[in-house]
Amino acid sequence: MKTKQLTFLLSLTALFYFLLALPSAIFSESRTGYDGAGNYIPDIVIDEKESRKLVTNRLEGKRQEFIEKIKNNPTNYLYYYYLGDVYLEMKRPAEAIVSFEGVIKLNPRNGKAHYQLAKAYDQINDVSRAIRHVAIASQIFKDNLDLHWQTKVNVFLLQLREQE
Secondary structure (H helix, E strand, C coil): CHHHHHHHHHHHHHHHHHHHHHHHHHHCCCCCCECCCCCECCCCCCCHHHHHHHHHHHHHHHHHHHHHHHHHCCCCHHHHHHHHHHHHHCCCHHHHHHHHHHHHHHCCCCHHHHHHHHHHHHHCCCHHHHHHHHHHHHHHHHHCCCHHHHHHHHHHHHHHHHHC
16 A cells, blocks of 8 residues: 555656646756757857948948949839838938939839838938828828728828927
8 A cells, every 4th residue: 555655656746847847947048058949049149249240231232232233224113212221221311312212203103112201201300201201102002002001101190290
């Protein structure tokens, strides 16, 4: 009888170990270099300065690429659009404005270009022009029945009107 009780207690202890102790050891973050999902994370400190330099170099490469593509095919509005996006990413809104205006010259009903142009004007604190272009974008998306972009643009329009 004592053997059965001892076996039962050992089984119960093992069960509680597997139910409580083992999962917390496997899934909790620890200082061993593994995250909660069991993925190995090397002990590498990310150099923020180096990371920014890499991003800047990547964006500069993209900028050069789109400038070259525009030289080869000046009627493709997408190249102007992507160049404008790169300029916004590089925090150069004045150049982004020029690019997005190029898109609008080639494709006046491009709602996304008007939206991005509004963002660029907002970055240089020209709220009245930003509101004008975001209103145009809103109308374009409304005409195209694009509810997602219409909602996104209308939220941005409300934010701009609060700045006035």
